[in-house]
Amino acid sequence: MTSVVPLHPGSDVPGLSRYAALASALRARIVAGEWPPGSALPAESLLATQHQVALGTMRRALEQLVNMGLVERIHGKGTFVRQGIAGASMLRLFRFDSGGGEVPQSRILSRQRVHASAAVARQLGVAPGEPVLQLQRLRLLAQRPCLLEDIWLPLDLFAALENSDTQAWGDLLYPQFANQCGVHVHRAVDHIGFALLTGTQAHHLQLPPGHPCVAVERNAHDLTGRCVEWRTTRADAHAFHYTVTIT
Amino acid sequence: MTSVVPLHPGSDVPGLSRYAALASALRARIVAGEWPPGSALPAESLLATQHQVALGTMRRALEQLVNMGLVERIHGKGTFVRQGIAGASMLRLFRFDSGGGEVPQSRILSRQRVHASAAVARQLGVAPGEPVLQLQRLRLLAQRPCLLEDIWLPLDLFAALENSDTQAWGDLLYPQFANQCGVHVHRAVDHIGFALLTGTQAHHLQLPPGHPCVAVERNAHDLTGRCVEWRTTRADAHAFHYTVTIT
DNA sequence: AAGTGGTCTAGACCACTCT
DNA sequence: GAGTGGTCTAGACCACTTG
Structure with missing residues (x-):
């Protein structure tokens, strides 16, 4: 018998890849209002070191947030929580x-x-x-x-x-x-x-x-x-x- | 005066990132019928060495083909040119x-x-x-x-x-x-x-x-x-x- | 100049499929 | 077991924005 093993090494969320778990965690903080609409998230490099993952992994998580429509990234400026949809x-x-x-x-x-x-x-x-x-x-x-x-x-x-x-x-x-x-x-x-x-x-x-x-x-x-x-x-x-x- | 410099080092297509250029080249070969609908592309590792790029770069190109709806990738099986849409x-x-x-x-x-x-x-x-x-x-x-x-x-x-x-x-x-x-x-x-x-x-x-x-x-x-x-x-x-x- | 995101590398290791 | 795609790393360097 072996004990349950995570899908990926170091992943603390069984069944989820590391970047998906990170995306989920960030999403929760955004929804909770920690970064309100229009504001900037910390730099990807900072988030990566804070969560002790490689830069590429954190980028992947942020990419997933972009695909969810939660944030948008602007080259040279930062990562921003999306404002509400415009109307019209x-x-x-x-x-x-x-x-x-x-x-x-x-x-x-x-x-x-x-x-x-x-x-x-x-x-x-x-x-x-x-x-x-x-x-x-x-x-x-x-x-x-x-x-x-x-x-x-x-x-x-x-x-x-x-x-x-x-x-x-x-x-x-x-x-x-x-x-x-x-x-x-x-x-x-x-x-x-x-x-x-x-x-x-x-x-x-x-x-x-x-x-x-x-x-x-x-x-x-x-x-x-x-x-x-x-x-x-x-x-x-x-x-x-x-x-x-x-x- | 400096001469025109590619957007990225080693890129042979000015104004296009390397992975975008690769995607474009692969797309052309698919459209030309080199790999007909339903058939498999070469393995990503093979494509990467053939084009002399890192694996991650080739993966990025293939990912772009997926987003274009040209191919679909199946874990453990390969990368396949998509069949026509079903109907209904x-x-x-x-x-x-x-x-x-x-x-x-x-x-x-x-x-x-x-x-x-x-x-x-x-x-x-x-x-x-x-x-x-x-x-x-x-x-x-x-x-x-x-x-x-x-x-x-x-x-x-x-x-x-x-x-x-x-x-x-x-x-x-x-x-x-x-x-x-x-x-x-x-x-x-x-x-x-x-x-x-x-x-x-x-x-x-x-x-x-x-x-x-x-x-x-x-x-x-x-x-x-x-x-x-x-x-x-x-x-x-x-x-x-x-x-x-x-x- | 400093800070941000974007590209690319070279490699290790994991998970899935088929034989 | 051999071959495929998926995840993750650690780092270098480029491009864009702002002061």
């Missing part, structure tokens, strides 16, 4: 007539504090009945409505938004989240489907009721993986276009 | 009632040799008027039509398909391309959009004329980058669903 990401799904890469204007139609329905609670990962902030938002290109959004935000994170002046919010929401609430959207999952517009939805988009639309349901997450936003975006189905490459 | 890739865009990961049945509705229209010629990258094979194909799940496809193939590659028995083709087209014509589809670009069904399209799909549909235009390419197929697939828009993760 919804427009990549559509081609509007005068949408030459410009950020659409944002108009908040309504904002109210509500109790989370079962569906909203499930999407946000909070208890049903918890207070959430509900927004309805219209986005316009060249003064023409193009996107209609219903947004739910957990109030414990976004209390600062409840009474601030929506006129001053600017056209992108995620920078707003970061500046006013310290919430960085790090990852978003979009479920794209097809539907027909209700009367009120159609009215906001200046389209006929029953008009075909694309409905994008988005769950946005922060670094820790917590869902910080649930959103449904609707737009004219004829404006939809998306390109995927298979390999 | 269209179903990832839809959720049909009884579509539990099964391959839909394929029914060729028509096959004819035609002269490439301007549009078809442009998509396939051939001269207008060149002979092409046009297929119309219906795909069914649990005996119910779900996808209608119009397919154009350049005849110089696919002459073998012109007279073979379509009943014997099987439910996936790409394996057929590989087996009968030696054409390996290595990469496909799908443009997803929205449309309304014409009367005849609707009839094939057993839907009402004017019914909303998703139209997927696909350009499929082989290893050399040549477009070997142009296809438009149509299906009930209500069955469409797609998930994208942004990071």
Whole structure:
């Protein structure tokens, strides 16, 4: 009988290579907030000596963090925890007539504090009945409505938004989240489907009721993986276009 | 004045790192057919000594080929040129009632040799008027039509398909391309959009004329980058669903 | 000039696959 | 056992950024 032997010599995490274990450990420290978004990690050489591994091994771990989208490395400057995603990401799904890469204007139609329905609670990962902030938002290109959004935000994170002046919010929401609430959207999952517009939805988009639309349901997450936003975006189905490459 | 100096010592390709140059050279040999799809490259140690670089440098080059999707490496076995993509890739865009990961049945509705229209010629990258094979194909799940496809193939590659028995083709087209014509589809670009069904399209799909549909235009390419197929697939828009993760 | 990440080396040893 | 790819090391040197 032999005792259990690690996968690799010196590895203290059975079943994981050394660089993978290092990446996991660094990830935990990033998620815990030891290095906040935008800040720099220690130099790779320092991290290597601190963890008593060769430089190449530490580089490999950092490379894995890059692939996870957690950090980005800049030659000559350092290794930085990635900021939240910018926004305007919804427009990549559509081609509007005068949408030459410009950020659409944002108009908040309504904002109210509500109790989370079962569906909203499930999407946000909070208890049903918890207070959430509900927004309805219209986005316009060249003064023409193009996107209609219903947004739910957990109030414990976004209390600062409840009474601030929506006129001053600017056209992108995620920078707003970061500046006013310290919430960085790090990852978003979009479920794209097809539907027909209700009367009120159609009215906001200046389209006929029953008009075909694309409905994008988005769950946005922060670094820790917590869902910080649930959103449904609707737009004219004829404006939809998306390109995927298979390999 | 100093003369132009390579980016890295020993690099014979200015502006490219050594491993990138190696990857490029290997890529050229793969595309040229020196190692056909499915075959193994020489061992990394052999390649390294042949090219007079350190093992780590050659590994880096091979890693880049993996990221390009050109080869796959199997621990203990070797490095293999990737086979063409399998097929059934269209179903990832839809959720049909009884579509539990099964391959839909394929029914060729028509096959004819035609002269490439301007549009078809442009998509396939051939001269207008060149002979092409046009297929119309219906795909069914649990005996119910779900996808209608119009397919154009350049005849110089696919002459073998012109007279073979379509009943014997099987439910996936790409394996057929590989087996009968030696054409390996290595990469496909799908443009997803929205449309309304014409009367005849609707009839094939057993839907009402004017019914909303998703139209997927696909350009499929082989290893050399040549477009070997142009296809438009149509299906009930209500069955469409797609998930994208942004990071 | 000092500090950062990027490239490359030469070699040891481990893990997986097939015979 | 022989051959393959995967991990790790210790070090040299290059390229980029900033002061």
